[in-house]
Amino acid sequence: MELFGEIENLTYKKVIDQSLEKFKADSKTLNFNALPPICLLEFECVPLSVSKWVSPKRTRSYPYARVYDTLQKEVSKTVTIIPIVKDEGKKGDRDFVQWDTISLMSLLNVYVILAYYCDTKKSSKEGKITGQKFDNAFLVTKFEELIDCRASALHWNLKELSKENLELLMNRVIECYRYISKKTGVNLHSELGLLEFKNKLSEGVEGFKDFSRSKAQEAQRREVATVQPKELIGKGVKAKLTIKNYLGGLYYFTVDEVFIEADTVFLVEGKHSRKDYLPSESDIKDGLLKMILYTNINRLQIGTKLYNFVPVLKLTSEKFKGRFINEKVLSLPFEEEQKIFMENLIKEAKMNGFQVWLEGKDD
Numbered sequence: 001m002e003l004f005g006e007i008e009n010l011t012y013k014k015v016i017d018q019s020l021e022k023f024k025a026d027s028k029t030l031n032f033n034a035l036p037p038i039c040l041l042e043f044e045c046v047p048l049s050v051s052k053w054v055s056p057k058r059t060r061s062y063p064y065a066r067v068y069d070t071l072q073k074e075v076s077k078t079v080t081i082i083p084i085v086k087d088e089g090k091k092g093d094r095d096f097v098q099w100d101t102i103s104l105m106s107l108l109n110v111y112v113i114l115a116y117y118c119d120t121k122k123s124s125k126e127g128k129i130t131g132q133k134f135d136n137a138f139l140v141t142k143f144e145e146l147i148d149c150r151a152s153a154l155h156w157n158l159k160e161l162s163k164e165n166l167e168l169l170m171n172r173v174i175e176c177y178r179y180i181s182k183k184t185g186v187n188l189h190s191e192l193g194l195l196e197f198k199n200k201l202s203e204g205v206e207g208f209k210d211f212s213r214s215k216a217q218e219a220q221r222r223e224v225a226t227v228q229p230k231e232l233i234g235k236g237v238k239a240k241l242t243i244k245n246y247l248g249g250l251y252y253f254t255v256d257e258v259f260i261e262a263d264t265v266f267l268v269e270g271k272h273s274r275k276d277y278l279p280s281e282s283d284i285k286d287g288l289l290k291m292i293l294y295t296n297i298n299r300l301q302i303g304t305k306l307y308n309f310v311p312v313l314k315l316t317s318e319k320f321k322g323r324f325i326n327e328k329v330l331s332l333p334f335e336e337e338q339k340i341f342m343e344n345l346i347k348e349a350k351m352n353g354f355q356v357w358l359e360g361k362d363d
Contacts, residue, residue: 001237001239001240001258001302002239002240002241002242002302003239003240003241003242003255003258003265003267003300003301003302004241004242004243004244004300004301004302005241005242005243005244005297005299005300005301006243006244006245006297006298006299007107007243007244007245007246007293007296007297007298008245008246008298009246009296010107010108010109010292010296011296012071012292012295012296012352013348013351013352014071014348015344015345015347015348015351016285016288016341016344016345016348017072018038018069020038020039020040020049020069020070020072021036021039021040022039022040022041022042023035023039023040023041023042024041024042025041025042025043026043026044027044027140027144030043030136030140030143031136032052032081032134032136032139032140033133033134033136035050035052037051037052037054037061037066038050038051038052038066038069038070040072040075043143043147044144044147046076046077046147047074047075047076048075048076048077048078048079048143048146048147049070049071049072049075049077049078049079050070050079050080050081051063051066051067051069051070051079051080051081052066052080052081053066053080053081053082053083054083054086055083055086055093055095056082056083056084056085056086056095056096056097056098056101057086057093057095058098058101060095062282062283062285062286063080063082064285064286064289064290065281065282065283065285065286065289066080067080067105067108067110067289068285068286068288068289068292069285070110071108071110076147077111077146077147077153078108078109078110078111078153079110079111079112079113079143079146080105080110080111080112080113081113081115081134081139082097082101082102082112082113082114082115083097083114083115083116083117083132083134084096084097084114084115084116084166084169084170084173085097085116085170085173085177085194085197086117086132087129087177087188087189088128088129088130089123089127089128089129089186089187089188090127090186090187090188090189091125091126091127091128092125092127092128092129094188094189094193096197097114098212099161099208099209099211099212100212100250100251100252102157102160102161103249103250103251104251104293105153105157106153106154106157106158106249107245107249107251107293108153108289108292109152109153109154110153111146111149111153111156111157112153112156112157112160113139113142113143113146113160114160114165114166114169115134115135115138115139115142116134116135116138116169116172116173116176117132117133117134117135117176117177117180118133118134118135118172118176118179118180119132119133119176119180119183120132120133120180120184121184122184122185122186123186127186127187128186129180129184129186129188135172135176138172154247158205161205161208162205163201163202163204163205166198166201166202166208167198167201167202170194170197170198170201171198173194174191174194174195174198177191177194178191236256236257236258236259236266236268237257237258237259238254238255238256238257238258239254239255239258240252240253240254240255241253241254241255241267243293243297251293253290253293255267255268255269256268256269256270256314257270257314260307263307263308264307264308264309264310265300265302265307265308265309265310266309266310266312267294267300267309267310267311267312268312268313268314268357269287269290269291269294269311269312269313269314270287270314270315270316271283271284271286271287271313271314271315271316272315272316272317273315273316273317273318273319274317274318275318275319276317276319277317277319277320277332277333277334277338277358278315278317278334278338278341278342278358279315279317281341284313284315284345287313288313288348290311290313291311291313291349291352291354292352294309294311294354295311295352295353295354297309310354310355311353311354311355312354312355312356312357313345313349313354313355313356313357314356314357314358314359315329315356315357315358315359316358316359316360316361317358317359317360317361318360318361319360320332320360320361321360321361322359322360323357323358323359323360324357324358324359325355325356325357325358326346326349326350326355326356327346329342329346329356329357329358330342330343330346332358342356
């Protein structure tokens with residue numbers, strides 16, 4: 001099943017607010033490697049909310065959950081730092097940033113700063129490196145530019161993706177990983193892969209789009225064909241969803257479950273827990289970023305037919321039996337902290353037009 005949606009505007013009301021640690025710094029004192037993964041940063045008297053990705057891959061370390069937590073009203077800009085490439089060593093992974101990651105951040109009005117690692121240490125695991133550190137001086141310079149920027153996140157992000165900027169970043173990536181390999185004695189992945197990526201970037205934005213989207217669509221096809229052992233799948237099927245925004249940008253997603261009742265399509269984002277009544281808060285927040293998108297779709301079609309639709313955040317668990325929807329989920333014996341979280345989640349769902357389902361293993 002393939003779905004196509006359109007988004008003209010994006011609005012969302014948050015109820016679940018994460019208390020972020022606050023830092024104050026200037027160009028001389030700021031150390032990005034010492035900052036926590038998410039924080040409020042007053043930089044040169046400008047309030048920012050900042051998140052850091054540990055990898056350009058979106059399925060590692062809940063980067064979407066971190067971005068969700070930094071979507072705060074009281075800041076001048078929401079910023080996320082993403083490494084353009086991360087190589088963990090020849091026996092580890094190597095990931096590259098994707099065009100649609102940046103596009104999604106633009107859609108959410110999040111300013112992206114593409115960065116690179118310049119130092120690390122040898123891992124205790126053979127053939128791998130760990131503790132990679134960003135080039136702090138580079139990031140300070142970028143933040144100095146950012147606080148003077150009056151453009152939207154979309155325009156800033158497009159500038160970050162300019163041919164000149166990407167080539168500069170990739171040259172530094174290549175130089176730094178050469179240094180890191182020599183320093184640690186750890187063999188990294190072939191430099192040919194970095195050069196190929198650099199060549200794709202040198203073709204400009206359109207070349208980067210085509211290259212990244214082909215990778216995203218390949219991953220989408222693989223994911224649609226795969227059911228993870230940890231997932232509890234209901235009566236729906238996995239489906240491909242392509243979202244188009246008002247600027248013509250395309251975003252490729254996989255919906256965990258899609259099923260149709262009458263003329264209504266249910267778009268289900270699923271999160272699972274084996275040992276508790278609920279998945280982790282980070283898992284749920286990762287799902288909420290999808291809810292921000294799904295609730296802002298104003299047209300959804302399958303083939304040429306338009307459908308009404310309901311976004312659903314479905315939380316499954318092996319700890320209980322039964323199915324609970326919206327307020328009924330609060331009848332489960334949650335711990336006090338979980339109950340408060342779920343009450344806020346239900347409020348957020350009602351305010352934004354999506355449903356929360358909680359389902360046990362046998363349903």
